Amino acid sequence: MALTGIQILKMLPKKNCGECGIPTCLAFAMKVAAGQTEIEECPYVSDEAKATIGEASAPPIRTIKIGTGDAEFTAGGETCLFRHEKRFENQTGIAVLISTDEDAAAIDGKLKRANDFEYERVGVMMRNNLVAIKDAGGGDLAGLAKKVMEAAPKQAIILMSESVDALKAGAEACGANKPLLFGANAENVDAFAALAKDTGCVIGV
Structure with a gap:
């Protein structure tokens, strides 16, 4: 405090x-x-x-970076909760959610809209920054991550699953484009921490 x-x-x-x-x-x-x-x-x-x-x-949540290059998104590191107190250092993130159980046409449509989404707000250009990929169970999370990187190269990636194996495959598919790994809970948190250390990715709970 x-x-x-x-x-x-x-x-x-x-x-x-x-x-x-x-x-x-x-x-x-x-x-x-x-x-x-x-x-x-x-x-x-x-x-x-x-x-x-x-x-x-020190900020209550330290600064994290998701993705690299044109796809890099920075979050955290804020020292105030409300803009009128001081100012926010990082732009608010806007994300689109896709799932491994959606058909290709639906996914392609969402990625196109994510790429095209942009508007000006109080002199600041807002755009879609992230694509969250949800593992619906049994889907190809890694394959979908590759598709996102090809179709939306300026979007940082969030991989969502409670399966450490699925997230590991997804993180490996992303390579240097470090995704955020989301899905840690009381049962798998130790495995998530080990995965984050091995891959250099941040995790979400």
Whole structure:
């Protein structure tokens, strides 16, 4: 949880030296709390205080990247829940869901719409960023992942299954285009963690 300016002030040396470029330690603490300057700007603050403040101000969800190159999508790393508090660093993701039990025509139609989807919102171009592929049981998750990469090369991929074997095959099919692996639960979380370590992919629960 982020610290208040007063909480940060208590950890400062209170020299009011101005060497940080801000006249008083109180004003400096308030700016650190607001994210307008870094605690490292104080030349006299202790390493312990730096560590405490740094940990408290870290985003609750660390930054993750799904996909690579033109298909890369960044999520997490936000320090606020509401735009009016500060600003969101990463664009909101828009995804389309396809399933291994859908016919080819339906999948092709969804991928075309995902590629074509784009509109401007408050000066920001919004587009479809991700394709989520759901394992309906017994389908070819890996084959469908390959199809998505060919038909929608600018889309990051989410693979959805509770089967670690299916996700492993899908991740291998994606290669360097690292997908997000979704479907971890209490029963398979250890196997999911091992798969994430082996493939370098992030996992979702």
